[in-house]
Amino acid sequence: MLTIWGRKNSINVQKVLWCCGELGLKYERIDAGMEHGVNNTPEYRAMNPNGLVPTINYDGFILWESHAILRYLSGIHGLGTLWPGTPRAFAEADRWLEWYDTTLWLNLRPVFWNLVRIAPEKRDVALVDESIKRLAANLVIADAHLAKNRYFGGSQFTMGDIPLGVAAFRWFNLPIDRPALKHLERWFARISERPAFKAHCAAPLT
Ligand SMILES: N[C@@H](CCC(=O)N[C@@H](CS)C(=O)NCC(=O)O)C(=O)O
Numbered sequence: 592m593l594t595i596w597g598r599k600n601s602i603n604v605q606k607v608l609w610c611c612g613e614l615g616l617k618y619e620r621i622d623a624g625m626e627h628g629v630n631n632t633p634e635y636r637a638m639n640p641n642g643l644v645p646t647i648n649y650d651g652f653i654l655w656e657s658h659a660i661l662r663y664l665s666g667i668h669g670l671g672t673l674w675p676g677t678p679r680a681f682a683e684a685d686r687w688l689e690w691y692d693t694t695l696w697l698n699l700r701p702v703f704w705n706l707v708r709i710a711p712e713k714r715d716v717a718l719v720d721e722s723i724k725r726l727a728a729n730l731v732i733a734d735a736h737l738a739k740n741r742y743f744g745g746s747q748f749t750m751g752d753i754p755l756g757v758a759a760f761r762w763f764n765l766p767i768d769r770p771a772l773k774h775l776e777r778w779f780a781r782i783s784e785r786p787a788f789k790a791h792c793a794a795p796l797t
Contacts, residue, residue, distance in 0.1 A: 593618040596635065597644030598627055602703075603657035604645045605757050605792045610661050610750065612787025614668040658688045658754065665750045673750040684744030684751030691754040695733075698726040699758055706765055707796050723767050730762065730772055737774035741781075748782070756782045757792050764796055 593611070595618050597604030604624075611618055623629035624644040631642050639646040639655040646655045654660055662685070665673035675681045701722040705714040733755065736743065744751035759779050762769065782788055 592648075592650060594648045595620045596623040596629065596638075596646045598622055598624045599791070600794065600797045601644050602757050602761070603643075606657045606753050607645045607647065607660050607664075608791035609753055609756070609787050610664055610673065612790055613673055613748075613753075613785070614664060616664065616668060658692065661688065661750045661753055669750070672747075673753075675744055675747075675749055680745065684749040687743045687751040688754055691758060695726070695729050695755075695758055698722045698729060699761060702726060702765060702767065703761055703796070706767070726762065727770050730759075730775060731770070734772035734775040737778045742778065748785070752778075752782055756788060760792055761796060 595607055601624055629635055630644055636642055638653045645657055647660055654663055675684055701718050705719045742748050742752050743755055
């Protein structure tokens with residue numbers, strides 16, 4: 592039995608829901624985070640001391656950190672698909688999970704938070720402008736990779752596309768200027784057709 596705690600509009604929860612959709616996994620989802628609360632209760636903190644979402648309980652194994660969850664579920668149910676079958680192919684996909692955390696998210700987060708979650712009069716305009724530039728420079732790197740590869744992990748869709756997919760949805764839907772990145776656009780059009788992406792990741796930004 593798989594239980595997922597986390598609100599549907601969380602970027603990190605969406606990664607896990609999309610992954611479950613790709614793998615055909617059944618689960619129960621419990622709303623948690625922001626207006627739903629739950630994540631600050633002692634019971635939740637006993638599972639996840641960070642008080643963040645998502646957290647999963649899969650047959651008694653509790654796990655938090657969205658990318659660790661992607662790797663775990665893909666490793667069990669997606670060998671040869673979401674989880675590429677050789678160490679080298681795995682590393683090709685896994686690199687992008689790391690890059691999202693160490694690079695892309697640092698620049699996407701301030702743009703998303705300021706433009707979607709923070710009242711206009713409280714926005715840090717200088718930070719947003721700087722982050723938009725850095726984000727575009729990051730995505731030029733992604734675009735160059737996609738000029739030579741159909742997906743982030745290579746020729747097939749893998750777990751490496753999931754964090755980049757939810758991030759790209761935000762980038763394409765935020766009210767910001769964007770450079771034309773045709774390889775990224777083509778890849779994004781391709782992943783946008785996937786039923787699990789449509790079901791879990793394509794809702795208006797809130
Ligand atoms: N590195 C963690 C980050 C988790 C995180 O920051 N979650 C946010 C939502 S995207 C959260 O729980 N925010 C508090 C809330 O929703 O109340 C992961 O990838 O799972």
